[in-house]
Amino acid sequence: MGVFWMIGLSALGCLVVLFLFGLRNERAVRRDWELLLTPRGEKLYKSIEGRVHSEMALAELTYDEAFSVRELGSVDEAIHLIDVGYKVIEKFAPNMLKLLAAMATFSRMVSAMAPVNPLRPRDFKLAQIVSLAYLNGLLHQFLVSTAERYRLRVYILGRSFALGARFLMDSTQRIVRKEPEADREWDQIQAIRQDFQTLTTESLDSLKVLLTSLAAEKREDLLKRF
């Protein structure tokens, strides 16, 4: 009879759990995990996103203008605009590095971090950043916790921004100094621009993951310190 009692209790308990589990809307749960931003978190995200996008838009506008002017034959003006574009990125890159450093720090205060994917090498143009993306993919497999994977991703993003800014500076200086084979430097700048755009998008996605994880743990108090 003891076994029958055990089975009866098992059956009752298990069927209740299964009933609730079966009723659960998986799409809604998944959406909650992906979009679980509290109003405060969303406000913060929108403010950072707006700032980052406007800085990137300013740099993009300047570079677009530089490339157009160059095509029209005004090389000196194009060089001037390239220099201006670099100055915008020169201010933008350290801000992104600060943001990424803050994200890495805040990720240590979250016990359950939402999963992240490694950077995709095919999304980048610059060979050195492509290599970093491959490294991200490789090391991602060796790390167990999502928090470690998140910090790795943020670290690789930071290194990529620094690398991109350095290459941009080198190319800009070569163009400004009117060194030979400047055409190659213009192509390089075009590639770095695209990589900066991708890095910015990936950084904002990482920020969203962090804010989502903070919201899931009800750690909104931390948002004030961001």
Add this chain to the structure above:
Amino acid sequence: MRYMSLSENAVALAGDLLILAAVVGILFRRRYQICQTFVLYLGAVLVSDLLLIFWPERFYFKLFWLMKEVLINALRFGVALELSFRTFRAFPGARSTARGVVLLLMAVTFVTVVAVSGDSNHGAASAPPTVELIAGRIEPPLLNGTIWLFAAIAATILWYRLPVDPFHKAILIGFVPYLLIFTTGLNILDSYGWDLRSSVNVVQVGAYIALMAYWAHAAWLPIADPVQAPERTRALQRQPG
């Protein structure tokens, strides 16, 4: 020796066709990447069934049945552990809870099985284990432990509101009712005698066929699209063309 009857063979073959459909569906939809032990489990059930159907004179004996049951029980436990690992690995808080629950349930199952087999051998220590002993006494607590394990995984997922793959959900939802029916049947046989075997068998086979049909259906379902943010979806809808 009495082998399986024609109708029993037909029912077993129907079940095997459904398993085959599930395995092909899993391979076609590339779901094997998210449930490797489950594919092994289905493969083991399929192969052992086919051996019994087509070569009964070589495989329809007690030792083969025992070996089959041991393998399938081990793989079933493996499925539960893999589901648990894959579901909770990304969530440290839930993972530590799940780890504790899984270890506790495995320990309780082990103690129960040892206690039950000890009771059965009382006074007959040298007696060899029989099919009745394994099927009637040892298998029910083992299956019960597996049921608890699956239910505990489902409860932890519910408690932490974790996202779970729809196919993992189908495995969990399918296993528990089937194992409950199967365990209850074995206990009925142990308590009221093996004369009730044919009636119990009908219910168990019905549950088995329903389970395999459910899994075959779940295996062939298209992979769900990733969820998109509402604003992103609206933005896409605004795109001309």
